[in-house]
Amino acid sequence: MSVSTNTFKHVSYLWDDAKAAAMEGDEVALLIYRSNLLGADLRLTNYGGGNTSCKAMAKDPLTGELKEIMWVKGSGGDLGTLKKSGLAALYVDRLRSLEYKYRGIEHEDEMVELFNHCIYDLSSKAPSIDTPLHGFLPFKHIDHLHPDAAIAIAAAKDGKQITQELFNGTIGWVQWQKPGFDLGLQLRQCLRDNPGIRGIMLGSHGLFTWGNTAYESYINTLEVIERCAQYIEDNLGKKGPVFGGARIESLPKEERLQKAAALAPILRGFCSSQTKMIGHFTDDERVLQYINSKDLDRLAPMGTSCPDHFLRTKISPLVLNLQPGEDVSNITAVKEKLAPQYDDYRKMYQQYYNTCKHPNSPAIRDANPVVHLYPGVGMFTFAKDKQTARVAAEFYINAINVMRGSEAISEYTSLPRQEAFNIEYWLLEEAKLQRMPKPKPLSGRIALITGSAGGIGKAIAKKFADEGACVIINDINTERMQGAMAEFQQTYGRDTAAASLLDVTKEDTIEKALDEAALAFGGVDIIVNNAGISTSKPLVDHSIEDWDKLYDILVKGQFLVSKAGVKVLRKQGFGGDIINIVSKNSVVAGPNNAGYGSAKAAQAHLTRLLAAELGPDKIRVNTVNPDAVIADSNIWAGGWAEGRAKAYGITVEELPAYYAKRTLMNEAILPADIANACYAFVGGFLDKSTGNILNVDGGVAAAFVR
Known part of the structure; x- marks a missing residue:
């Protein structure tokens, strides 16, 4: 019963x-x-x-x-x-x-x-x-x-x-x-x-x-x-205030998120010194009560007690030497302030390993902290993938709950250092780690692909997710973005994608999308400028509005997204990739194409200019030139298909066969083909290539650039 x-x-x-x-x-x-x-x-x-x-x-x-x-x-x-x-x-x-x-x-x-x-x-x-x-x-x-x-x-x-x-x-x-x-x-x-x-x-x-x-x-x-x-x-409260009472107050919610988004890529850069990490941020009320408390400095170094907590959160957290209201916009100053803390943490971890190791202990693992506590703001956790980082945060909240309860009824005790080491470097745990699947090529990478709720952009996002990356799904249309996000969550689970409305012509939406990337995953590694529009009209029929719209979305949009993205890449300090989806029309002249073709040419040259400028930052900038991607592509909306058909003297229905037949390989081009080309640039084999153009057009001789 x-x-x-x-x-x-x-x-x-x-x-x-x-x-x-x-x-x-x-x-x-x-x-x-x-x-x-x-x-x-x-x-x-x-x-x-x-x-x-x-x-x-x-x-x-x-x-x-x-x-x-x-x-x-x-x-x-x-x-x-x-x-x-x-x-x-x-x-x-x-x-x-x-x-x-x-x-x-x-x-x-x-x-x-x-x-x-x-x-x-x-x-x-x-x-x-x-x-x-x-x-x-x-x-x-x-x-x-x-x-x-x-x-x-x-x-x-x-x-x-x-x-x-x-x-x-x-x-x-x-x-x-x-x-x-x-x-x-x-x-x-x-x-x-x-x-x-x-x-x-x-x-x-x-x-x-x-x-x-x-x-x-x-x-x-x-x-x-x-x-x-x-x-x-x-x-609770009989012995006095929880955790000794508040030492500081939290920033208001919006300010906490702004501060966290600005800081996360810097922290990610520090803790990725050995392996590229993915981040997670939370300003859960239980976290804030703990990190704002008078007892934080006493309790945090003690570490956790339960082995399950400890295995995922490491020996102890790093309490950031930053004040809640401190200006974190000066990247150099923040890095100079935090660098000694990370050095000290790594030395502490090395000493812990050296003191506790056994003759048959596995080699020392990554000495960077997992849990980062920013009083007044929240908690950052970093790990090899999003799920592991998120779960580490959940476990540390469990540890906070344990500390709160122990302190209320008695006095909290943690595992002795040697016992903690015996768990962390247990040969059976090591064997379990060795049995884990090999990371995918894009594991630990974060990609922002503009216009990724459909067409070529969604195909690129799916390819990157298939290869292990986290992606920021975005679009100017809320319904389309939400539909794509639901599809990604169903296919990949809750830890692969985040979503943000993004209009490439508006700096505030670009900044918001990058902030979402920082809060969700810790930063960004790959920026794909894919959002586009097409207009095919004779010169005399081209309006100023047509011209401005093409240049705003294609050229200005690529400029604004790249500019904002580079700021994040530089905060992290380990380079990255910008890929610009341009067009064979950037090098091939044709009728009824003055606005679109010249805008694409500007995109292509902007790629070369940025490659020349960003090389010292280890930021690679490359171009993919598609042509005639008809299937599942928004490019055929808005009269483009009619305009191209008119230019070639055929019907819209004849366009797919016409485009395929004019290629050297007699092949139709699909969004997945463009996605594969993007992956070729970021998958690890072309890490020393920048300023390149990769044609994906089935072979159009007029588009050969060399």
Whole structure:
């Protein structure tokens, strides 16, 4: 019988009796259902964190004998999206028999290989290091989560005593121990020493709870976390203001975002000294309360406690030596002020590595900070891709919640440096990193393609996203932009694209789009000037309005977008690419084309001029010259097709075949062909090429430039 949702104030009760009833008798289905509900509430566990299990009887495929099988979340994955394919299935008796092969904590890692001898379902996920923690407990359903409220107690200086008093001895306590076989044995011993308990608190780590059914385990988990959260709420403020009270006030929202957008590319430049990073910014109220507080300077260097938090946020954050109202528009001055901070952080990290390393430790990793705190403004996180940067921010907010709770009820304690190192440079974690897919060619790159909600621009954006880049979708039409953004989110998920209205003739919209790029991803690496318009008329029919519109969008637009983009590229300090989508008409003279052709020629020469000027900044500027891209292109709107057909003495319907036939290769040109040409410039093989023209026209001899 389900409880009332009103029972819970600090967690979400999501159980649906009807859905669960449809799974009755299928313990694995109920495990997945329960896991998804738990993972849907970030107050219960963070992304990718925690694991759940169930034990049920199944036939041995060889003997037909009924055996107890444990299904447990495998290595990697996330509870909120867990499917059966994400579970590991092991014989319980075989797993427990590994105790006789265990040689002690010094040989912990060798046990992971032995898990393979216990696997029941050969197609299931690889078992995680937490497998024995579930295997040595007898309960049918078990939840191991990392709730902020529970970790706040687990990370408190006198967390064991608080746990004992709060739950009247019904929750056991196991002191901090790195996850693995030994910890599984300690959980079993805790249960033997405390029969009848409903869960176990892991010092500095998290929570184990259980039940005889999926529903009992779910309710038990919610009730324990609810009590932890209520206890913290009841004690907030009793010792004094949260985090010692405010030391400074936040800037107003709009000013925070302006400051963050201006600063993000500079920070990205610093922390990309080894690997190109993608950024994330948040000014969440919980972050602001923490970074504006009197206790920030004491708490921030301590780092986090929960291993899941620490693995994603590094040993400690970098607190920027900047005042909220400080002018960050002077790039040189800001860089000179921050450079020593980054040097000091890298030296600190090197010393941490040198002091804590073991003879077989993996080589030191990137020494740059992940988390950057700007008091009064917000938090920046940087990582190899957007999802990792965003999740790092979520985990640090979890860590803030833990610190707030611990400080309210006692005193916060973090992992000792050596223990933190043993987690970060654990050989099993290193092996997991080595198994990760090789980064795509454009991973860590950010692209702004003007006019990317349709036609050639969208094809370029898709190609770049396919190759790992983050993209800024933009258009002058809100509906078209939103439609393209929805398409990108459906195809690539939430972390690949951001959107902004952009009119290339208006500087304020260009600046806003680049600010969006900075806030969403940290800056920009690739600028593609693609937005265009076409008009084909005889000279005497060309109006001043026609002429001005062509030059405003094609020439002035390319100038304004490039100018604004270069400012961001220079802030980052590691170069970049500008690609201008021009036309074969920039070099080929034809009738009824005075305005469009001359504007395209101006675009082409502006490319050469910028290539000559920006070379010392390692900014490459190149041209792609398409011709007759008919499919899915906006260029044929507004009378262009009619004008070209008239110039050639044919009908509009005959244009595609006419254009294909006049090429040396007798080929029609598609938006994807232009996208491939753009990728050729930025994909890594032409890093020392600038000022070039790449024709994508099927071969038009008159357009040969050499």
